[in-house]
Structure formats: C-alpha cells, structure tokens
Amino acid sequence: MKKLLAFTAIAAAVAGVHAQDFPGSKTITMVVPFAAGGPTDRVARDLAEALRKPLGGATIVVDNVPGAGSSIGAAKVARAAPDGYTLLLNHIGMSTIPTLVRNVPFKVETDFEYLGIVNDVPMTLISRPTMAANNYKELSAWIAANKGKINLGNAGVGSASHLCGLLFQSATKTEMTPVPYKGTAPAITDLMGGQIDLLCDQTTNTSPQIEAKKVKAFAVTTSKRLTTPLLKDLPTLQEAGLKDFQVTIWHGLYAPKGTPPAIAKKLNEALKTALKDPEFIRKQEGLGAVVASDGRIEPEGHKKFVQAEIAKWSPIIKAAGVYAD
Incomplete structure (x- = not known):
C-alpha cells in the first residue's frame, strides 16, 4: 500500500x-x-x-x-x-x-x-422572397394552410439547419418535406430562387441575404431578441408562441x-x-x-x-x- x-x-x-x-x-x-x-x-x-x-x-x-x-x-x-x-x-x-x-x-x-x-x-427562420407572408403570424397561417406541401431545406443530415428544422417541425406539429443539400450555400441559392420554401440557419450564413433582401426573415431562435441593427426587429420564436423554442x-x-x-x-x-x-x-x-x-x-x-x-x-x-x- x-x-x-x-x-x-x-x-x-x-x-x-x-x-x-x-x-x-x-x-x-x-x-x-x-x-x-x-x-x-x-x-x-x-x-x-x-x-x-x-x-x-x-x-x-x-x-x-x-x-x-x-x-x-x-x-x-x-x-x-x-x-x-x-x-x-x-x-x-x-x-x-x-x-x-x-x-x-x-x-x-x-x-x-x-x-x-x-x-x-443565433439562427434565423427565413423563406423564399416570393413568400406571401410578411411576418411570423402570417407565416404561421400559411404553414397551417399548406400542410403536406412545404419544402424545408437544410445543409445536410446533422447540420445546424437540419437540427433547427427538426425542432421547428416538432414545435409547430407540422411535417414538412426535408430537402437536404451538400452545404448551406446551395440551400440558400435554391431558397432565393424559390425552389424551396423555408430554411432555418445560422446568422453567419443568412445575414448577407437578409440584408440584400434576397430572402424574407421571420424570427430568431434565441430566447431574447438580438441587438444587431439588421436583426433587432425580428421576434423570437418564443414570442411568436413556440414555448421554450431555443436553438443556438x-x-x-x-x-x-x-x-x-x-x-x-x-x-x-x-x-x-x-x-x-x-x-x-x-x-x-x-x-x-x-x-x-x-x-x-x-x-x-x-x-x-x-x-x-x-x-x-x-x-x-x-x-x-x-x-x-
């Protein structure tokens, strides 16, 4: 010993x-x-x-x-x-x-x-630029009216956008058609072109397109609103009614x-x-x-x-x- x-x-x-x-x-x-x-x-x-x-x-x-x-x-x-x-x-x-x-x-x-x-x-929920909705309340109504017809893009299985999309579907109790891509860039390109409807991805990837108005932004996934000038007016998904929704x-x-x-x-x-x-x-x-x-x-x-x-x-x-x- x-x-x-x-x-x-x-x-x-x-x-x-x-x-x-x-x-x-x-x-x-x-x-x-x-x-x-x-x-x-x-x-x-x-x-x-x-x-x-x-x-x-x-x-x-x-x-x-x-x-x-x-x-x-x-x-x-x-x-x-x-x-x-x-x-x-x-x-x-x-x-x-x-x-x-x-x-x-x-x-x-x-x-x-x-x-x-x-x-x-943080992450943002964004859509194709031709989306009829202009705020999250209108988007929520659009989702309810188009169940079974919504294409939700992601950057590949296991990616940040994939995980956010899974949580969003779970929180809204809505099944959407997943459209996986080999990375965020092609997913955003197709979103801008209207080939897919929605995408949830990191601010690092979405901010340039939001600023250029090439996509529509509806909400952020944090528990509190962001303070950056570009995104400060976006509500959180918790504010929008999705209780405890938070993804960073x-x-x-x-x-x-x-x-x-x-x-x-x-x-x-x-x-x-x-x-x-x-x-x-x-x-x-x-x-x-x-x-x-x-x-x-x-x-x-x-x-x-x-x-x-x-x-x-x-x-x-x-x-x-x-x-x-």
Missing part, C-alpha cells in the same frame, strides 16, 4: 512538472470535424490564434476531419494520446452524435475531458479522456483568457456569434450543458428517424 501511494505521489509530481512545461515547442492539433471554410472552421482558426499567447506562443494547427455528423473527427480525438496535444473543437453536433450516429466508437459523456464552451451562434449553435473545446488534470486545467485557463481577447471577440461578433462568459466556460458547466442538450435533442431525432451515417 505504501509503495502504491509513493508511486501515485511520484506520478502526480511528474505530471505537474510536465504541465509546467506544456506545451513547450510541440505543436498542438485542433481537430475540426467539418470541412475547411465553414463556420466551425472559422471559429476554430480564430480560437487557435487567440490561444497562442496564453499558451506561451504555441503552434496550433487546425486539422479538418469531416463526416458522419462530426463523429469521425471526434473519434480521432477520442483515440488520441491524452497528453493535451490533440484537441477537438465541435459544435452542437457533440450533443446529437449519440442519437444521430449509429455504432459510435466512443461515448460523448465519458471519453473526453470538457474544457469549456466557446460561443453561441454553440462550440466547445475538448481533450481526450485521461489528459492529466494539470494540463487540462492549463488548457481551460488558456481558453478563458482567449475568450476575453478583444480581437477574438471582434472576429466572433463579425460572424454573428456571442462569446461565452457564463458558467459553461468551466469544465463542469460545459459538461452539464452538453448533457442537457443530449436530453433535448435525443427524442426529437428519434421521432424523425434520421441518421447521419
């Missing part, structure tokens, strides 16, 4: 020394489970830059590993050495993987160290399970410093995102939040019977 305690004390001391030196001159890889150029990729690259200074000028590279509702990239991190040099930046997909993806080779709640939530991105596309940072506590703590502290970086905040605001500043920036708060999101999305995805693989 004494030998075991001594070994444990030595191991803890060694880990502490390594944590003091971390990351040293070794490169940190931040895995993004989506293709380069998308909203999550942009958040990751901004975050990587903001993390460099609090991590002593570390080199942080972004590795795009898309596929299967973000589970392929997440699996790569779950299998990685738990030394702090391989991280995962994932969005709301982290909470949908357990239900959306069959035969997942890891457990979201137990195979990662939670390092903190990074930001929240949040991003969180993770490390493999078993990462030494001292290194995980150092990464969390670096993240909290990065989230206060004026340049990072400016870039996120430019994307329509709100940088996290609540209890979710702590590992415990981050994990509790993801668990609540899993409980929220699981029944909706099961009811829809959709899979990302």
Whole structure:
C-alpha cells in the first residue's frame, strides 16, 4: 500500500512538472470535424490564434476531419494520446452524435475531458422572397394552410439547419418535406430562387441575404431578441408562441479522456483568457456569434450543458428517424 501511494505521489509530481512545461515547442492539433471554410472552421482558426499567447506562443494547427455528423473527427480525438496535444473543437453536433450516429466508437459523456464552451451562434427562420407572408403570424397561417406541401431545406443530415428544422417541425406539429443539400450555400441559392420554401440557419450564413433582401426573415431562435441593427426587429420564436423554442449553435473545446488534470486545467485557463481577447471577440461578433462568459466556460458547466442538450435533442431525432451515417 505504501509503495502504491509513493508511486501515485511520484506520478502526480511528474505530471505537474510536465504541465509546467506544456506545451513547450510541440505543436498542438485542433481537430475540426467539418470541412475547411465553414463556420466551425472559422471559429476554430480564430480560437487557435487567440490561444497562442496564453499558451506561451504555441503552434496550433487546425486539422479538418469531416463526416458522419462530426463523429469521425471526434473519434480521432477520442483515440488520441491524452497528453493535451490533440484537441477537438465541435459544435452542437457533440450533443446529437449519440442519437444521430449509429455504432459510435466512443461515448460523448465519458471519453473526453470538457474544457469549456466557446460561443453561441443565433439562427434565423427565413423563406423564399416570393413568400406571401410578411411576418411570423402570417407565416404561421400559411404553414397551417399548406400542410403536406412545404419544402424545408437544410445543409445536410446533422447540420445546424437540419437540427433547427427538426425542432421547428416538432414545435409547430407540422411535417414538412426535408430537402437536404451538400452545404448551406446551395440551400440558400435554391431558397432565393424559390425552389424551396423555408430554411432555418445560422446568422453567419443568412445575414448577407437578409440584408440584400434576397430572402424574407421571420424570427430568431434565441430566447431574447438580438441587438444587431439588421436583426433587432425580428421576434423570437418564443414570442411568436413556440414555448421554450431555443436553438443556438454553440462550440466547445475538448481533450481526450485521461489528459492529466494539470494540463487540462492549463488548457481551460488558456481558453478563458482567449475568450476575453478583444480581437477574438471582434472576429466572433463579425460572424454573428456571442462569446461565452457564463458558467459553461468551466469544465463542469460545459459538461452539464452538453448533457442537457443530449436530453433535448435525443427524442426529437428519434421521432424523425434520421441518421447521419
């Protein structure tokens, strides 16, 4: 027993020394489970830059590993050495993987160290420009009168727009015909052209079209109205009568399970410093995102939040019977 305690004390001391030196001159890889150029990729690259200074000028590279509702990239991190040099930046997909993806080779709640939530991105409900309705009340009446005839676009199974669409159908008790695309750009192009009726997507993707009046905007998916000049007059879907309707596309940072506590703590502290970086905040605001500043920036708060999101999305995805693989 004494030998075991001594070994444990030595191991803890060694880990502490390594944590003091971390990351040293070794490169940190931040895995993004989506293709380069998308909203999550942009958040990751901004975050990587903001993390460099609090991590002593570390080199942080972004590795795009898309596929299967973000589970392929997440699996790569779950299998990685738990030394702090391989991280995962994932969005709301982290909470949908357990239900959306069959035969997942890891457990979201137990195979990662939670390092903190990074930001929240609001979403907007928009329509083709020729839509007869001009406000949400009129749109709601149009939906009721056209049940079975409505085409609802999305950027692919498991995408933010797909998830928002599922929740919208559930909340309105209306079945719509899903029209999946390979990304947001072609979905919005068809919406502008009138080939589909509705789309619910991130402000990062919809704001330019709303500003150019190439689509009609009806509501935001946040619990409170947005303050940006372009969207400040849009009601929330909760205001419009959809009780408890709230969807934001949040991003969180993770490390493999078993990462030494001292290194995980150092990464969390670096993240909290990065989230206060004026340049990072400016870039996120430019994307329509709100940088996290609540209890979710702590590992415990981050994990509790993801668990609540899993409980929220699981029944909706099961009811829809959709899979990302």
